[in-house]
Amino acid sequence: MAVIENNVGAYPVSPHANRGGLKAGQNRIGLLLLLPAAVAFAAVILYPFLSALGLSLFEYTVEMMEPRFIGFENFYKIASDPDVWAAFWTTAIYVALTTTGTLAAGLGWALIMNQPFAGRAVLRSMSLLPWVLPSTVSAFIWGWIFNSRYGVLNAFLMELGLIDYPQAWLSTPEGAMLAVVLTKIWLSIPLFMSFFLAGLQNLDKEQIDAARVDGAGNWAVLRDHILPHLRPVLMIVVVLGVIGNLQQFDTIYALTGGGPVRATTVLSVEVYRRAFEQWDIGFASAVGVLWVAALLPPAFLYLRMLVKGN
Amino acid sequence: MNTFTRLIGTAAVALALGSGAAKAADLSFMSFTYAEEANKAIVQGVLDNFQKAEKLTVEPLGFAWGDMQKNIFLRARSKTLPDIAQLSERWLPTFASLDNLVDLNTVYGKDKLEAAFAPDALAMGNINGKQLALPLLSGSIGMVANREVLTKAGINDAPKTVDDFKKALVAVRDKVPNSVPYSMATKNNGSILIDFMVWNWVHGGRIIDDAGKVVVDSRQSRDALGFMVGLLKDRLAAPEIDRPDSRRLLAQGASAFYLDAPQTRTFLRDFSGKGQAFDANVLPMPTPVLKAGDKPVSVQWGHLLVQFAAGGKAKADDPADKFLTYIISDKVQTDLPLKMSALPVTKSARAAVADDAYLKNWSAATGDARRNEVGIWSNAADLTNIIGEEVQGALLGQKSADDAIKSMQARLTTSMEKAKKSE
Numbered sequence A: 001m002a003v004i005e006n007n008v009g010a011y012p013v014s015p016h017a018n019r020g021g022l023k024a025g026q027n028r029i030g031l032l033l034l035l036p037a038a039v040a041f042a043a044v045i046l047y048p049f050l051s052a053l054g055l056s057l058f059e060y061t062v063e064m065m066e067p068r069f070i071g072f073e074n075f076y077k078i079a080s081d082p083d084v085w086a087a088f089w090t091t092a093i094y095v096a097l098t099t100t101g102t103l104a105a106g107l108g109w110a111l112i113m114n115q116p117f118a119g120r121a122v123l124r125s126m127s128l129l130p131w132v133l134p135s136t137v138s139a140f141i142w143g144w145i146f147n148s149r150y151g152v153l154n155a156f157l158m159e160l161g162l163i164d165y166p167q168a169w170l171s172t173p174e175g176a177m178l179a180v181v182l183t184k185i186w187l188s189i190p191l192f193m194s195f196f197l198a199g200l201q202n203l204d205k206e207q208i209d210a211a212r213v214d215g216a217g218n219w220a221v222l223r224d225h226i227l228p229h230l231r232p233v234l235m236i237v238v239v240l241g242v243i244g245n246l247q248q249f250d251t252i253y254a255l256t257g258g259g260p261v262r263a264t265t266v267l268s269v270e271v272y273r274r275a276f277e278q279w280d281i282g283f284a285s286a287v288g289v290l291w292v293a294a295l296l297p298p299a300f301l302y303l304r305m306l307v308k309g310n
Numbered sequence B: 001m002n003t004f005t006r007l008i009g010t011a012a013v014a015l016a017l018g019s020g021a022a023k024a025a026d027l028s029f030m031s032f033t034y035a036e037e038a039n040k041a042i043v044q045g046v047l048d049n050f051q052k053a054e055k056l057t058v059e060p061l062g063f064a065w066g067d068m069q070k071n072i073f074l075r076a077r078s079k080t081l082p083d084i085a086q087l088s089e090r091w092l093p094t095f096a097s098l099d100n101l102v103d104l105n106t107v108y109g110k111d112k113l114e115a116a117f118a119p120d121a122l123a124m125g126n127i128n129g130k131q132l133a134l135p136l137l138s139g140s141i142g143m144v145a146n147r148e149v150l151t152k153a154g155i156n157d158a159p160k161t162v163d164d165f166k167k168a169l170v171a172v173r174d175k176v177p178n179s180v181p182y183s184m185a186t187k188n189n190g191s192i193l194i195d196f197m198v199w200n201w202v203h204g205g206r207i208i209d210d211a212g213k214v215v216v217d218s219r220q221s222r223d224a225l226g227f228m229v230g231l232l233k234d235r236l237a238a239p240e241i242d243r244p245d246s247r248r249l250l251a252q253g254a255s256a257f258y259l260d261a262p263q264t265r266t267f268l269r270d271f272s273g274k275g276q277a278f279d280a281n282v283l284p285m286p287t288p289v290l291k292a293g294d295k296p297v298s299v300q301w302g303h304l305l306v307q308f309a310a311g312g313k314a315k316a317d318d319p320a321d322k323f324l325t326y327i328i329s330d331k332v333q334t335d336l337p338l339k340m341s342a343l344p345v346t347k348s349a350r351a352a353v354a355d356d357a358y359l360k361n362w363s364a365a366t367g368d369a370r371r372n373e374v375g376i377w378s379n380a381a382d383l384t385n386i387i388g389e390e391v392q393g394a395l396l397g398q399k400s401a402d403d404a405i406k407s408m409q410a411r412l413t414t415s416m417e418k419a420k421k422s423e
Helices: A002-010 A021-055 A073-079 A082-113 A120-127 A135-146 A152-159 A173-201 A205-213 A218-247 A250-255 A267-276 A281-307 B002-022 B040-054 B065-077 B089-095 B110-116 B119-123 B147-152 B162-175 B189-202 B219-233 B243-251 B264-272 B275-281 B319-327 B347-352 B357-366 B380-395 B401-418
Strands: B027-031 B058-062 B084-088 B134-146 B180-182 B255-260 B282-285 B299-307
Touching: A021 A281, A073 A281, A082 A120, A082 A173, A082 A218, A082 A267, A082 A281, A120 A173, A135 A152, A135 A173, A135 A250, A173 A218, A173 A250, A205 A218, A218 A281, A250 A267, A267 A281, A267 B065, B027 B065, B027 B319, B040 B058, B040 B319, B065 B084, B065 B089, B084 B089, B084 B319, B089 B299, B089 B380, B110 B119, B110 B347, B119 B134, B134 B147, B134 B319, B134 B357, B147 B162, B147 B255, B147 B275, B147 B282, B162 B180, B162 B219, B162 B255, B189 B219, B189 B255, B189 B299, B189 B380, B219 B380, B219 B401, B243 B255, B243 B264, B264 B275, B264 B282, B275 B282, B282 B357, B299 B319, B380 B401
Parallel strands: B027 B058, B027 B084, B180 B255
Antiparallel strands: B084 B299, B134 B255, B134 B282, B134 B299
């Protein structure tokens, strides 16, 4: 034994060898690999967020060359501003409708795409199309569908004799909300469908066959076998959907601009309007901070699920 | 480590080359006209000729009209402002407090500018005695009609009173299928403001008086908004119409009337696909008045050029100032405004184009234009949003005209508490 130790000790050691050993080397490489992402995160997300956090305590309008510290005054103003509260309420409606709608449509489409039929592969590929298209392009496509003068929807309904004159769908609060919700659902179905499809392909087919032999119908199979099996996927999808819909800006702004009046002004549009239409960066930052606060609970849930290995 | 050093070195070289490329032009010019398909070639021609004449290069930065203000605002905050920027006349008070905006009186001399420019045009760029902008184009926003559509509807003369106007609209609605008789702006707060302001003036109302007091809560303003709501209810106007939509509808023979600046002719030539052959259809007309004998109203309109320089200091031989000098020369002023169907801004150029039939007709039709009563305030953007939202709320039936006017009065009054006027 002593001989062996002596032999080991006699091996020449590289002058570049580090004292920490293999584990420490791996850690360093890990940190080095993390560095680009960390730098990008710090530059694109952390720094702007901290800047916005700081600016929320300042008055900073277009007329001011330098911001003026005002403490929590912006937040006091928000508390008494009905427009901001209306934006919170509109956001809640939008998130609830889009998340529920996408969940139902994504699951339904995944169930169809999970069935064996001719052309399934082509249809599955085509289902990803809304995901591939830039969201603003999708918003303009839907804008044309709902357009009061040239829209396909009006043409179709007039052809069927259901309406006499073209309707201005985007000019009613309900129509505009429906349009932005439908657009977002259409955009999100591919992602949700992919999650569900992956989950469905792990489902034990024999279990379903056995249930059917026992007399279970489609609804019973869905309720008692498929949905319980998809529960972990459902949880992740709901949380991701809520986060994504809370952050939504581009499709809404491109389709309705937050209007008519303020009917589709969600928090993201409210922040934009305060910053770039009313030129009040301090107030916009304060609304932005509250918007981030609204994002924290679902983000926390999501991270907790990831850590727990769900 | 050596690889890392090489990477850093390469990045530094790339950055240096990149910044070198960015500084390749002698000056930068941010313009919304340059972003307009119908006008881009006209502006590019001016830039090319300037380069030939002065051996100086210009980097054009085109942004859509609707995006210009926020781009200037963001560039001001990030200290990346261009040397020269084009503004609508109503935006100047909003940016007047930027400390690197050059007072052009200090560059050219007040007397020289007053000698060269038409007073009404020069006044658009003057704020509290400082010449913060030079005019590029001028004119007024008034009513324009499509002569061909009027003929189809059996209308021989442009309507003179509001009652005649409504009768003409009904005729167009009934005789020209799928038309929007009056392409009133019902979308985009900036566009809605102009239509409301004009009809409010027609009905004898004001939004904000000269002292800054909000006076919109009046019978006249209620009548004006009620009139606009009535047009939409009777399908004489339509929802979802912004100024660009109005131009396209008129160019395609699907609308009879709308409000625009004289440069509408250039847009209509382009959007109709007929070029100058479409000019015969473009009929500038006085905005209908409430009762015969009233004076037709129109809104002062113009494009301005502002200069940004460190500390607001510049000299006449700086590249940016040579560019301004070139733009206001007779060579450009007797050409560019005409191509864009607008009035030149210098006295000599106006004299040279005095015989242009279209501009003469336009001026005769719109008469003395009034200054935009919202655009002169430092909080114009906020005022515009409030007015746009309240008017749109009434037009779309979300609230009554009375409630919209009351709410407008209250919101505008709050907004005006910190406002500064530009005179």
